[in-house]
Amino acid sequence: MITAEQKPIQEIRDMISPYKKILVLGCNSCVAECAAGGEKETAMLASALRMAAKMNEEDVLIEEKAIERQCVKDFVILLDDIIDQYDAVLSLGCGAGVQAVGDMFYEVPVIPALNTEFLGETKEQGLWLENCLGCGDCMLYYFGGICPLARCSKQLLNGPCGGSMEGRCEVDPDMPCAWQMIIDRLSRFGALERLEQVYPPKDWSKKQGVGPRRIQREDQQR
């Protein structure tokens, strides 16, 4: 899932200040799971903005709506009937959602209400962890299912560094050392010898070497 957090309310108010009719637009997918931009958070943000506007005697219309996915055209197009009523959209989608909505409704400014963070897992209620970089060339097999690129602070493919102490990372003692986890997990599988080899430099061209990435599949195109 893609995780995000809401921006400070003042930053949001500053960005929407030139507009009079604003649609606060939630997204019921990833950002709903991480309690940042689903239906509930959208309603809460919209009412907080209405209240702030009222207290400051600002004459603005703030309405809300949530769609299933802001990053998929088939869902964004459902806004076609109502979009003309607004002069700006405040999106609680991830960065991809904000841009997809903006792409479809080119004349309308789409303002981000969230800071998009990472590809993560919901570890427990209220705790999300980054554990995938989306590098385009998955190496999890070699490292016991734990990604050193996403989860080691120094992205070492041949760790652990000298700052691993009692299973903790030197960068933040609340953070486990990914390499300790890798060693423990591979020991469990009896596959520790996988770490005796020197892993070669990562091929970053799969991630950023050719500019923005695209996946194009003819079998899926119509």
Next chain:
Amino acid sequence: MSRLRKVLDSGEFAVTAECGPPKGADPDAVLRKAELLKDKVDSINVTDNQTAIVRMSSLAACSLLKSAGLDPVLQMVVRDRNRIALQSDILGASAIGIRNVLCLSGDHQVFGNQPQSIGVFDLDSIQFLQVVKGMRDEAVILGGERLETPPDLFIGAAANPFADPLSFRVVRLAKKAAAGADFIQTQCIYNLERFGTWLKMARDRGLTEKVYILGGVTPLKSAGMAKYMKNRVAGMDVPDEVVKRMEGVPEGKQREEGIRICVETIQALKEMPGVKGVHIMAIEWEEAVGEIVDQAGLLPRPTLE
């Protein structure tokens, strides 16, 4: 040719020290430290923006040391440069006569004065060792393109016998040796027992025959410093006895005690099979190095052809 390599190849017990470049552009700040260390040690490591604090570049400070007649060890971290810049600096270093390089990961940027910077970590320290070795021994860069003139460098790496997990520390040393390290400088040793355990594991795997191991030491300036290193510096192992010993002498005498502990550690290291030298990291206290080397019976330094 690298003086450090000559000393180690000749079987002499090598002595290296460390010189942190200034937070400024004054060449004399480097040359003053050079003067303190000259004839006291074989080679001088120049740190590369250590603890992620911006300082004069290691390459430039090495060049100054070289011009003062010393044998610098260029420390290079993979935190700040991608593989293009690292390989380019390796060629540049060799071109200006630097003959030693120490390949490191580097302290994480969060610890320094630029915590908003991006950490590059395009290569890790072991991959970097492999790249430098390939450049030197096969005259190729990453990807296989040939170099007209390969760099001439004695290649070093770091090892921390005190970090966890202990069983894997020697695996990592083996990987560094396989990747291309000619010599190893260790984290500061205060816990000789743990160091001995690690060294035995290294000997058992035949690693002390493959790489020259230089034990790292840092003289303590005060009991406060001992406690700080024990509690605050990740990857550091300062036993309680050492802290107590520092606390047991009055403040005005703590520096002397720190030097005494350091000298005793060096003497113990000299007797340990597999240790081929010592690396003295007197942090912003280069004045102490001459005294330590002298008291440890390591002067004069050998003269070599």
